[in-house]
Every structure is written in C-alpha cells, then in structure tokens.
Amino acid sequence: MKRFIVLFISVMLLAAAGAFAAGGTGLAVGGEASLSFAGTGGLPMSAMLMLHLPRFPLMLGIGASLAPAIGLTADYWAAQGKIVSILDWYLGIGGYLLLDFEPADISLGARIPIGLQIWPLGKSLEIFIEVAPAVGVSLIPTGFDWHLQGALGLRFWF
Secondary structure (H helix, E strand, C coil), X not given: CHHHHHHHHHHHHHHHHHHHHHCCCCCEEEEEEEEEEEEECCCCCCEEEEEECCCCCEEEEEEEECCCEEEEEEEEEEEEEEEECCEEEEEEEEEEEEEEECCXXXXXXXXXXXXXXXXXXXXXXXXXXXXXXXXXXXXXXXXXXXXXXXXXXXXXXX
C-alpha cells in the first residue's frame, strides 16, 4: 500500500509539472472529506484524492480507509453553469468501485454527482460541496446497494 501511495503522488506531481510547462491545460488535483449519508453499502472512505487530467473528460477519485478498503470514483460532468460571479454548479453521471478487505466486499455501481463550487481565487482554487445518489450491486456478498454519498473538498486547477 505504501508503494502505491508513493507512486500515485509521484504521478500527480509529474502531471502538475507538465501542466505548468504547458501554461495551464486543465489539470486539477485536490482532496475531499467524504460521507455516506444513507443507504446500504457505498464508499466508506473518510478522505479521497481527486484528479482531473487535461483533455480527459472525467473527474477521478481514489480513497482508502483503515478498514482496510479502497474506493474509486469516475464522474463525467454532463452539465455546468454559473449561479453568481464566484458560485457555479455541476451535474454529472459516474461510477464507483469499492474493494473492502474486512469483511470481504466488492461493490460497484452508478452515481449522479450534484455539486456547488465556490471560486475564491479566480479559477485556480475550487471549494466544493457535493451529494451523489448512488445505486449498485455487491458482488461479494451478492446484493443490491443504494446510498447517498456526500463530499466537501477543494481542488487546485493548473
């Protein structure tokens, strides 16, 4: 797990360096505190790293917990808009994968992220709050999952 974290951070730093060299191409790196508000199953991560790559239409997230568990998300923002000068919104569609090791659980499903974004420093720092209704299946043990995921976080855009 330690090697994975070191590799992940190294890739993010290299991507950030490439974005600075290109003069800002849409790279975003950030983190979030996440919750599961209601339902069964879901992502039990208390923190996730977020990544958006230039010219790649997905917002990616990876989280880990001490349970031990690993969670992944990938969201496509289908609609975005401005509410007032520094306040925007987004609506997306995406998916999640959960690998929980104790007790053994593998879950995957679809989610609909709905978020508000505040841009206090222009378009370089984003503070966001998000809710994401989600449905999925648990492969081990088998079953149906539904839940309401939520997050509060920030992203740096380069």
